[in-house]
Amino acid sequence: MKPEAPQSYSIAGTTYPAKTIEPGLYAVATPIGNLGDITLRALEVLAAADLVVCEDTRVSRVLLDRYGISRPLAAYHEHNAARERPRLMAMLKGGMRLALISDAGTPLVSDPGYKLVDEALAEGVKVIPIPGPSALITALTGAGLPTDAFxxxxxxxxxxxxxxxxxxxxxxxxxxxxxxxxxxxxxxxxxxxxxxxxxxxxxxxxxxxxxxxxxxxxxxxxxxxxxxxxxxxxxxxxxxxGPPPERVADADDIEALLKAALATTGPGQAAAEIAKATGRPRKELYTLALRLKAVMDAGGD
The missing domain is CATH 3.30.950.10 (Tetrapyrrole methylase, C-terminal domain)
Incomplete structure (x- = not known):
């Protein structure tokens, strides 16, 4: 298979020429449902790729047809990945430009694409991620649950x-x-x-x-x-x-936390730190910290 010249893509009846892209493996995110969610950069890469590697050629053909893109397609999924990977690697090492997509969303998320990316990197092939739709991020965005850690x-x-x-x-x-x-x-x-x-x-x-x-x-x-x-x-x-509810520290936990803090700081700072960590009143913790500090200074435990 020889490299092809970039083709074009169409949006709402207007045709745009695609630019030449450098050789490598492009991990391209595609819509998870609404085909209008494709990015302009993804369209350019799909129109310029020598081969579009996808899970199901029938599903991917619908997307490419929607935007007037005519490129060769190759199926790559969990049932044929071991057999197809050497062939795809030979193309990549030969200077081809491959676009890797999944049926929907960002490739490598719950599909076999990561093995191809891992091998490509091991062989010195450049891997270029093309960001876009992702079901897990879309769900998290609309869920109303904490997003600071997931x-x-x-x-x-x-x-x-x-x-x-x-x-x-x-x-x-x-x-x-x-x-x-x-x-x-x-x-x-x-x-x-x-x-x-x-x-x-x-x-x-x-x-x-x-x-x-x-x-x-x-x-x-x-x-x-x-x-x-x-x-x-x-x-x-x-x-x-959502995250588990915060565990309310009992009296023994509070004392242990304060003693640990008092080993490096004074009662006021220790009380402030533990109040922030546990939600307990600072004044209450300061009184306890003073008592613990006195015992510790007297050589008690």
Whole structure:
């Protein structure tokens, strides 16, 4: 396969010439539902690539046809990745320009693309990410849950026991948890999340994002599990669980924290630090810090 000259792309009936791009592997994010979410840079890369590597050529052809792009397509998915990777690597090392896309969203997120990227980097091939739509970020943006820290769990195991084990490993992580799930397993997965993470923990079911039937269901994990059983959500689904509630420190914890702080600072600063960490009144902590400091100075524990 020889490199081809850049073609063009069309938007609302207007045609734009694509520019020549340098050799390498381009990881191109594509729309997760609404085809209007494609970026201009993504269109330029797709129109200039020598080959578009995708999960399903039929799905990707719909996107390319929408924007008047005619480029060769090659299927690359979990069932043929080991066989296809050497062929794609030979093209990349030969100076070709390959665009890697998934059926929807950002490639490498829950698909085999990362192995191709890893091998390309190991062989000195340049990898260029082309950012754009992502289901997990879209869901997080509209969920109404804390966004300062989040963990993406990909797809949870299909078997209940394995799923609960994985959830248990993240149960106390102070972050919003995000996972993808298939429609027929949503109710049981939410039930497991309620059992493992806590029935009263806040959660969100986000489905059909950016599409006509986009929906966010919000509530406790127990409420969402019951709702999914009574009215199963359909389509592409993202599940989110908010961070665990902050643990209220008991008297022994408070004393231990203050003693540790008093080892390096005075009672006033120690009280301020622990008040901020635990939410306890500073005045109360200052009184306790003075008493502990006196005991420590007298050689007690």
């Amino acid at each position: 963990v993406f769990l990909g797809f949870l195991p299909p078997k209940a026991q394995s799923r609960r084990v994985k959830l248990s490993a993240f149960a106390e992580v102070p972050a919003t948890l995000i996972t993808y799930e298939s429609p027929h397993r949503v109710a049981e997965t939410l039930a497991d999340m309620a059992t493992v993470l806590g029935a009263d923990r806040q959660g969100v079911v986000a489905r059909e994002l950016t599409k006509h039937f986009e929906e966010f269901r919000r509530g406790t994990l127990a409420e969402l599990a019951a709702g999914a059983l009574a009215d199963p959500p359909r389509g592409e689904i993202v599940l989110l669980a």
